Amino acid sequence: MIRTTRRGEEPQTAGASTQESRRPERRVPGGPLALAIAIVIVLGLLVASLFVGVYDIGDGAFGAEMFWITRVPRTLALMLAGAALATSGLVMQMLTQNRFVDATTSGTTEWASLGLLLTALLTPSMGLVGKMIVSSLFAFVGAMAFMLILRRIVIRSTLVVPLVGIMLGAVVSALTTFLAAQFNLLQMVSTWFLGSFTQVVRGRYEVLWVVAIVTILVFLLADRITVAGLGKDIATSVGVRYEATLIAGTALVAVAAGVTTVVVGFLPFLGLVVPNIVSMIRGDNVRGNLPWVCLGGIALVAVCDLVGRTIRLPFEIPVSLILGTIGAVVFIVLLLRRRRG
Numbered sequence: 001m002i003r004t005t006r007r008g009e010e011p012q013t014a015g016a017s018t019q020e021s022r023r024p025e026r027r028v029p030g031g032p033l034a035l036a037i038a039i040v041i042v043l044g045l046l047v048a049s050l051f052v053g054v055y056d057i058g059d060g061a062f063g064a065e066m067f068w069i070t071r072v073p074r075t076l077a078l079m080l081a082g083a084a085l086a087t088s089g090l091v092m093q094m095l096t097q098n099r100f101v102d103a104t105t106s107g108t109t110e111w112a113s114l115g116l117l118l119t120a121l122l123t124p125s126m127g128l129v130g131k132m133i134v135s136s137l138f139a140f141v142g143a144m145a146f147m148l149i150l151r152r153i154v155i156r157s158t159l160v161v162p163l164v165g166i167m168l169g170a171v172v173s174a175l176t177t178f179l180a181a182q183f184n185l186l187q188m189v190s191t192w193f194l195g196s197f198t199q200v201v202r203g204r205y206e207v208l209w210v211v212a213i214v215t216i217l218v219f220l221l222a223d224r225i226t227v228a229g230l231g232k233d234i235a236t237s238v239g240v241r242y243e244a245t246l247i248a249g250t251a252l253v254a255v256a257a258g259v260t261t262v263v264v265g266f267l268p269f270l271g272l273v274v275p276n277i278v279s280m281i282r283g284d285n286v287r288g289n290l291p292w293v294c295l296g297g298i299a300l301v302a303v304c305d306l307v308g309r310t311i312r313l314p315f316e317i318p319v320s321l322i323l324g325t326i327g328a329v330v331f332i333v334l335l336l337r338r339r340r341g
Helices: 015-022 032-051 060-096 109-124 128-151 160-182 185-195 206-220 224-229 232-237 240-265 269-283 286-310 319-340
Strands: none
Touching: 032 060, 032 128, 032 286, 060 128, 060 185, 060 206, 060 224, 060 269, 060 286, 109 128, 109 160, 109 185, 109 240, 128 160, 128 206, 128 240, 160 185, 206 224, 206 240, 206 286, 224 232, 224 240, 224 286, 269 286, 269 319, 286 319
C-alpha cells in the first residue's frame, strides 16, 4: 500500500511510515558492563583505603597488627556507612516525593544525636549496642515527626519540605547543644557532628553490620516504597499497605542514621548527593538505581576519607568537612536546576 505524498516528496509504504513514526527508545545508561566497571573502581578505592595512612603496615609484626586493628575495620565501616546512608536517602526522597530530603535535611540525624546525648547523661555506662538502640529510636521519632508535619502542610513546594526538616533539625540541635553545655559535654557533641573514621577500630565498628541488613531490606522493599511514594490513594488501590510501608521505610532510615551516628558521627548530605546524581544520569527507576546508589555512596565516602587522610599528613581532616562542602555545592546546583526547570 502506497501512502500519498505532497509534491516533492518520495512515496512511502505504510510499513515504512509506521517504523519511522516510532520514537527511538531511550536507553538507560549503565548496563551490566558499566556496573562491573563501577564495582572494580569501588574495589580499587577500598584497596587504596587499606594501604593509605600514617602507620607503615609493612613494618614487621606491628604493622601487620595495626592493619587488622585499624585499616580493615575503617574500610569496612566506610563501606557500610556509605551504602546505608545513600540508600536511606533514596528511601526518604521516595516517601516524601521530594529530591531534596535525606537524613540531613529532615532533622533525623539531629534527633539521633539527642538520643545519644541523653544516654551519656542518664546511663553513661551503657554499651555500644544500647546507645545504638536509643539513638535509632530517637531518629525514628524525629523522622516520624517530620512526616507528620508534612501531612499538615497545605502548600508543599519543592523547597518547603527540606526547609521544614532543616528548621526542625535546628531546634533539636539547639536543645542538644544547650544540654551539652549545661553538663560540660560540648566537646563530645562536637565530636559526633564532626563525622570521622579516626576512632573506628576493631571492637568498635561491628554494630555497623546492622546497616548492612538495612540496605538489604531496602532492596527487598524497593517496589513497595516506590508505590508508597506515589501517594496513599494510588498505593491503596494497587494493594500496598501505605501506612505500614511508610513506617517500615522510616524505621530503616532511622536505624541507618542512628547506628552511623553512634559509630562514625555526622555524615552530611550523603543521602542527598548520591541518589540525585544517579537519578540525573539513569532516571527514576528505584530498583535499577539501588546498586548504583550503594556503589556511589561507598565511592563518595571513600574518596572523601582518602582526601582527608592525605591532604595534610600526618594530620587528618574529618570526612564530614569534605562531604559537607561537596554536598552544599551539589545542593545549590540542584536548586538552580530546579529553578531553571
